Amino acid sequence: MDPSFLVIQALNGLASASSLFITACGLTIVFGVTRIVNFAHGSLYMIGAYTAATLVPRLLELSFGPVSFWAGILVSALIVGIIGVLIEVLLLRRIYGAPELFQLLATFGLVLVVQDLVVQVFGPQDILGPRAPGLRAPVEILGRRFPSYELVLIAAGPVVLGLVWLLLRRTRFGVLVRAATQDRDMIAALGVNQAILFTGTLFLGAFLAGLGGALQIPRVAANTGMDLAIIAEAFVVTVVGGMGSVTGAFLAALIIGQLQAFGILIFPKSTLVVVFLLMAVVLAIRPNGLFGRPETVGGTHAVGIASHKPRSSNWILGLAAIAALACLPLAADAYLLKVATEILIFALFAFSLQLLIGVGGLVSFGHAAFFGLGAYGAALAVKWLGAPMEAALPAGLVLAGTGAALIGAFVVRLSGIYLAMMTLAAAQILYAVAFQWVEVTGGDNGIVGVWPSAWASGQVPYYLMTLGLTVVAVFLLVRIINAPFGYALRAARDSEPRAESIGINLRQHRWLAFMISGAAAGLSGGLYAFSRGSVDPGLLGIPTSVDALTMLLLGGIQTVMGPLVGAGVLHFLRDQIMPLTSLWRLFLGLSIIAMVLLFPRGLVGTVQHWREERA
Amino acid sequence: MSAPLLDIRNLSASYGSAQVLFGLSLELRAGEVVALVGRNGAGKTTTLKAIMGLVPAKADRLAFRGRSLIGLPTYRIARLGLGYVPEDRRIFTDLTVDENLETGHRAAGAGRSPWTPERLFRLFPNLAEMRDRRGSQMSGGEQQMLSIARTLMGNPEAILLDEPSEGIAPVIVQMMAEAIRAMKAEGVAVLLSEQNWAFAAGISNRACVIERGEIRFQGSMAELMANEALRAETLGV
Amino acid sequence: MTLLAVQSLSKSFGGVVAAQDVDFALERGEMLALIGPNGAGKSTVFNMIGGQLRSDHGQVLLDGQDITAISPQARFRRGVGRTFQVAQAFLSMSVAENVQMALVSRARESRALWSPARKRHREEALMLLDRVGMADAADRPCSALAYGDVKRVELAIALAGQPKLLLMDEPTAGMAPRERAALMDLTASIAASEGIGVLFTEHDMDVVFGHAGRVLVLLRGRIIASGAPDEIRSNPDVQQAYLGDDHALAQPTGAEAP
Secondary structure, eight states: OOHHHHHHHHHHHHHHHHHHHHHHHHHHHHHHHHOOOOTTHHHHHHHHHHHHHHHHHHHHHHSOSHHHHHHHHHHHHHHHHHHHHHHIIIIIHHHTTSOHHHHHHHHHHHHHHHHHHHHHHHOSSOBOOOOOTTOOSOEEETTEEEOHHHHHHHHHHHHHHHHHHHHHHHSHHHHHHHHHHHOHHHHHHTTOOHHHHHHHHHHHHHHHHHHHHHTTTTTSOBOTTHHHHHHHHHHHHHHHHOTTOHHHHHHHHHHHHHHHHHHHHHSTTOHHHHHHHHHHHHHHHOTTTTTOOOOOSSOOOOOOOOOOOOOHHHHHHHHHHHHHHHHHHHHOOHHHHHHHHHHHHHHHHHHHHHIIIIITOOOOSOTHHHHHHHHHHHHHHHHHHOOOHHHHHHHHHHHHHHHHHHHHHHHTTOOHHHHHHHHHHHHHHHHHHHHHOHHHHOGGGOEEOOOOOGGGOSHHHHHHHHHHHHHHHHHHHHHHHHSHHHHHHHHHHHOHHHHHHTTOOHHHHHHHHHHHHHHHHHHHHHHHHHHHTEEOGGGGSHHHHHHHHHHHHHHOTTSSSHHHHHHHHHHHHHHHHTTTOSOHHHHHHHHHHHHHHHOTTHHHHHHHHHHHHHO | OOOOSEEEEEEEEEETTEEEEEEEEEEEOTTOEEEEEOOTTSSHHHHHHHHTTSSOEEOSEEEETTEEOTTOOHHHHHHTTEEEEOTTOOOOTTSBHHHHHHHHOOOOOTTOOOOOHHHHHHHSHHHHTTTTOBGGGSOHHHHHHHHHHHHHTTOOSEEEEEOTTTTSOHHHHHHHHHHHHHHHHTTOEEEEEESOHHHHHHHOSEEEEEETTEEEEEEEHHHHHHOHHHHHHHTOO | OOSEEEEEEEEEETTEEEEEEEEEEEOTTOEEEEEOSTTSSHHHHHHHHHTSSOOSEEEEEETTEEOTTSOHHHHHHHTEEEEOSSOOOOTTSBHHHHHHHHHHHHTTOTTOOSSOGGGTTHHHHHHHHHHTTOGGGTTSBGGGSOHHHHHHHHHHHHHHTOOSEEEEESTTTTSOHHHHHHHHHHHHHHHHHHTOEEEEEOSOHHHHHHHOSEEEEEETTEEEEEEOHHHHHHOHHHIIIIIOOTTTTTSOOGGGOO
């Protein structure tokens, strides 16, 4: 291969490593000090890009020259820094003590809010920023043309690393940040106001995110998909580097930049897969990343299902609900039945997650993986094997269960935030496969023509079949939750040392839980595929995982039936609100944040709490 | 007699549902060294943590320089001039000696000559030779010195010292004793939690004997020395 | 045959020796206390016997069988029960369910997926709770118990495994003074009637001298004395090392010399 080409590829890799590092560096610093994994970090990056793409052209109109360009970039980053301060004061400060699941969800609520606000403020179109004055002409390197702006970016990474290093080593703020990363309580005992330190840290983190975004404007147009695209990569960088480690983030960004640059030559379609596989391998060998330290403070907060006296009235209520649902086709029109079918499917999806989170205390942030595997398993069986629905649904279930066995085998070695990140990464790998392996999965377009067998193809029979399968699956899961296996999972969640000392093999039980939960989610995914007639990579995306979590949280993770109610309510609200407003993400995001702050027990949990208080 | 610097009446504290302190009262006056002695697990460490607001506590009165500490966040308590050196030292192991000292730095009150790294290095000469060394590469005794020095950088009026002699070599224990005397000479009051009876007896003006979360005895060191029966029963010496 | 034989057990953490050549034996029905100042290595020794820590050298034999390298789960099946310094129970479950869980695990039913856990081994669980005086609280949530009661439940959980050896790490820490003697009396009577060997660490000297048949004193990772409570109480080495040292400032102790 031509050596000059390799050099250019390496340079490309360095440029993307720099951009990635600048953004991820902010994320890792914020995590180190506040212990919050800020999902909204990608949103800050996106705001940085939009702000710069809007601001810099105006400045260039006033006075054309490099000074205006770079001043515009810096001002944009400063504005994002101030937004970070607002986020810390208004939201994060209230959730430092919350379980990590709630923290992740609250910051994801912020992602949704920002998505709508960005469209409101900057308009729906992508905005391509101006090129940097003085850096418009490409340079020639070994006879090949290379954009000169990329060279500036390559330098920007190490420069930011150097400045952050100086800030952390040479200033009192930096010394305190590093000390707080290690021991927050001791810092307070020395008279340091943590609140101000945390606010300052958020400013720094948001500034870096904004800078990372602003620096992109000559390369890519600011667009509404930037936030989730960058956050997934930034997560990988921070996890691989070790959460809280700036040096680790730099090294990880370098590795990932080169992997992407050269991975594209070897596996042209699988760059994302390679990146997430790297993360899987690193975490398997070093469960705390390259430079991370084991989590000593905090740890998981066990919130979840507790024992309640069995009530005979619950049985009657349950049977009545099933009977009512079975009679629904008598009263409902086709549209309502379609909605009801979807609600049932998502209820099963959310319920399958309850086994992991509410029962096992295992915060899976990538449950979409199993839903999507079920859907794709069914669709692929139809498309490539010509299987009928009766065979395709079990195929989806088996594929999801197998996927869960593979992913679970990795994941059960981890705990807390690393477990959440790893499940997220697993889902992203599958997303990337579905997106990039076009010949098999149809890529972005997905697979169409996934229709049910003739007997089930009407709206009513399909609804009744979904109802039947959902009821059976939920019934089986409830049995499992109440059986010794469910109790053993709860035992491991409540106290690992106690569970081990009575002879329970934690990893083995958790692994089995992943398989059961994954298979159930796969069934719901298969049902979803046949209800719509198609599948697409979105089923495997982060928003699908968050949907399941939101339903769980809305219903209440302390209750067995919470996810079913949560699925119904969320879907109903979405159905009602979405047609009325273009701002449904904003509403959904604010509702998620409000739930975390005001209503952590969820709907069913609150009712249950009232009943117990009265008793 | 002037009002005590640190005034504690009827202090109770629990970890979750496990109660550790049962209505404990004691006081610390300006410029004195008070030893809080008692066996392992008697509640010495919890007393100091409760004063600093690090474990939830209830009390009829918990005041420092006349200001109630109840409900104050830990950093505000520290800023009132109350220093704390924890039992496990809690050095920032990623930071150098100089940086550790910087984390403790706070301006001195009026009319005091502030502690500077240079003055502290005279007190703990070992530290002077390792200013750029990281906390993780220091011995237990050196970490203990650094922990005390770091707290002194905040120029406290009083300092809560949790078992400074624990797990360190006798030579360094000696150095600790000298450091505490030097603090006292500077007018810093010290509340010292100790299991090492001889160490405590050698440097303290007064003693409080704590047993199962309650104060069994409070009085001068001389009185406790004289009361052999009490010592044998509560301390085993 | 000796129930528990610990032979030259050693462990260091990054160059710091936490336990060195620890040797002792424990017979059936015996109450053996392991004491020593903070940082002497009690927890290290304890956790190596319980399986939470892997030793660097040495062996742990239970009934003559080597259990040095096996997991806590496997030790449970060989007859090792334990309680923790900070009581560990399943707070989301009722008191009876806590004990049932241990019985379910002993019967190797913890992977059963069908019939409810609540109904399994309930009678036996109630009997065990009765032995520790907690039968009346069987259906209360464990999270609603007073701390001393959680410690009793923990004892019942440990007994559910039909242990030969019971490891109790500071069994009375965090309990009100009058509860302490009661718990230890209970433990001693169960140990005697079932022939269970009990190894416990403890800070409260009244508990140690009132309930231990024999006492081991650990200092800087080594056993410096062992014997009946009265011998330990009057042993000058123990006086000096543990209960207070009149000469600490004057002369370095020999134990640390290289």
